[in-house]
Amino acid sequence: MHPLANLGEAPGLIDEPLTNDDLRFLATFRYIYGKETYLSLLLAGIKKSRRYKLIETAGMDKIERYVFSRLKELPPGKRIRTSQLLDEIFHYLIRRGGKKEVARKVPLENKLKALIARVRSRVSETARLKMCG
Numbered sequence: 001m002h003p004l005a006n007l008g009e010a011p012g013l014i015d016e017p018l019t020n021d022d023l024r025f026l027a028t029f030r031y032i033y034g035k036e037t038y039l040s041l042l043l044a045g046i047k048k049s050r051r052y053k054l055i056e057t058a059g060m061d062k063i064e065r066y067v068f069s070r071l072k073e074l075p076p077g078k079r080i081r082t083s084q085l086l087d088e089i090f091h092y093l094i095r096r097g098g099k100k101e102v103a104r105k106v107p108l109e110n111k112l113k114a115l116i117a118r119v120r121s122r123v124s125e126t127a128r129l130k131m132c133g
Contacts, residue, residue: 067119
């Protein structure tokens with residue numbers, strides 16, 4: 001999800017449909033948001049470990065961040081089964097909705113397996129980069 005997607009939910013911040021003032025606000029926000037100077041000022045108040053975590057999980061959604069952190073926190077040489085991660089995701093992150101949820105679980109489970117595989121490779125990549133630099 002794009003970081004600006006929630007701006008419409010803030011009452012009075014952006015109108016529907018967009019007005020010229022909204023467009024100017026978004027253009028200014030985009031300008032500031034994309035400048036390294038302003039970004040560094042925003043990040044200055046955040047602990048170094050949290051900044052690293054933000055960088056490592058940039059572009060990930062809630063489930064991807066959860067899987068990433070679970071895999072990252074494993075002791076060296078220790079593994080976690082995909083089935084265990086799936087159980088945790090369904091238990092902690094996905095609300096159970098009765099029969100409808102059970103019917104959607106199988107296709108969702110296949111998507112989550114692919115997501116877990118992608119995140120596993122990203123964890124391996126960040127570990128390899130950390131060793132090199």
